[in-house]
Amino acid sequence: MPSSDAAGETTEVATPHGPARITRRAADGPARGTLMLGHGAGGGVSAPDLLVAAGAALALGVHVVLVEQPYRVAGRRAPAPAAQLDAAWLAVVDHVRDDLPLVVGGRSSGARVACRTATEAGAAGVLCLAFPVHPPGKPEKDRLPELVQPTVPILVVQGKTDPFGRPEPAPGRDVVLLRGDHSLKSDAPGLRAAVTTWLEELLPAGSGKPHSRPERP
Numbered sequence: 001m002p003s004s005d006a007a008g009e010t011t012e013v014a015t016p017h018g019p020a021r022i023t024r025r026a027a028d029g030p031a032r033g034t035l036m037l038g039h040g041a042g043g044g045v046s047a048p049d050l051l052v053a054a055g056a057a058l059a060l061g062v063h064v065v066l067v068e069q070p071y072r073v074a075g076r077r078a079p080a081p082a083a084q085l086d087a088a089w090l091a092v093v094d095h096v097r098d099d100l101p102l103v104v105g106g107r108s109s110g111a112r113v114a115c116r117t118a119t120e121a122g123a124a125g126v127l128c129l130a131f132p133v134h135p136p137g138k139p140e141k142d143r144l145p146e147l148v149q150p151t152v153p154i155l156v157v158q159g160k161t162d163p164f165g166r167p168e169p170a171p172g173r174d175v176v177l178l179r180g181d182h183s184l185k186s187d188a189p190g191l192r193a194a195v196t197t198w199l200e201e202l203l204p205a206g207s208g209k210p211h212s213r214p215e216r217p
Helices: 048-059 082-096 109-121 188-202
Strands: 003-005 008-013 020-025 033-038 062-068 102-107 125-129 154-159 173-178
Touching: 008 082, 020 082, 033 048, 033 082, 033 109, 048 062, 048 102, 048 125, 048 188, 062 082, 082 102, 082 109, 102 109, 109 125, 125 188, 154 188, 173 188
Parallel strands: 033 062, 033 102, 102 125, 125 154, 154 173
Antiparallel strands: 003 008, 008 020, 020 062
């Protein structure tokens, strides 16, 4: 059964790979949209950067849904294969979808899932916190092809000293570099400002319609 506290309402959602757990936090007043965020490979939804992004969204009138993947709900730290992560994520999308624009995202591994599934999810935009361009010290294992899959606006917020690398800006993709590393703990005000500015442009108040993404050259 759902549980509720000051941090939001928590429920389990059936997926093809076991139950996921979601925490819903409703914005006050008329909502601009919903922001759905996933966690990193070995962490949870209480990661500092996720909480800062969630707070920025709520302050703008955007509902927030924090998603814990089934492997985490089951108590495992090692992540499931990408196909399972994506299928579970899309099951949660189907569960939370409503008439509001849906923005998807997450930190690190969660950002990769959001990028891979953005089109099928019908997302209005993708928020990537600490996108892992490559494993530390292994630039040859490039994950940038995942970052170019979405056809909607993307915001990447990255630490300047992130050992997982950092992507370059591109048409339809904004990249904000902050002081710090992969954790994005060092500059919470900068993170909050970046997310706030991007969401305000993506989800104009009162319009209910996201801005379109510029065409790729």
